Amino acid sequence: PFVVTENCIKCKYTDCVEVCPVDCFHEGPNFLVIDPDECIDCTLCEPECPINAIYPEDDVPAGQEAFVALNAELSKAWPVITTRKDPLPDAKEWEGKPGKIDVLER
Numbered sequence: 051p052f053v054v055t056e057n058c059i060k061c062k063y064t065d066c067v068e069v070c071p072v073d074c075f076h077e078g079p080n081f082l083v084i085d086p087d088e089c090i091d092c093t094l095c096e097p098e099c100p101i102n103a104i105y106p107e108d109d110v111p112a113g114q115e116a117f118v119a120l121n122a123e124l125s126k127a128w129p130v131i132t133t134r135k136d137p138l139p140d141a142k143e144w145e146g147k148p149g150k151i152d153v154l155e156r
């Protein structure tokens with residue numbers, strides 16, 4: 051499956067959700083995740099993210115391995131999102147900042 055990684059936190063552009071043919075994106079307060087049990091590896095979402103937050107599970111950036119388990123866990127708790135919405139208000143300032151996992155809201 052594909053995995054949403056750290057750069058999505060505090061940004062949440064949501065361009066990714068509309069292309070998923072199996073509706074496997076789930077939305078939390080400041081982050082999105084992919085349900086690994088639903089993802090069919092179609093690859094459509096990966097190029098849609100303007101800040102490159104989506105990776106195949108086997109190719110997540112070094113140091114971000116924890117996001118594989120986080121997507122699996124949080125996708126069971128958060129509701130499905132299929133419609134694009136405005137990014138979070140300070141998205142531009144948070145793009146590419148390291149250590150955003152510390153501000154992940156559940």
Ligand code: SF4
Binds near residue numbers: 069072095
């Ligand atoms: Fe959905 Fe395809 Fe992305 Fe998986 S790879 S989350 S099926 S759009």
Ligand code: F3S
Binds near residue numbers: 054059063065099100
């Ligand atoms: Fe997040 Fe990128 Fe989707 S910022 S909401 S993974 S378009």
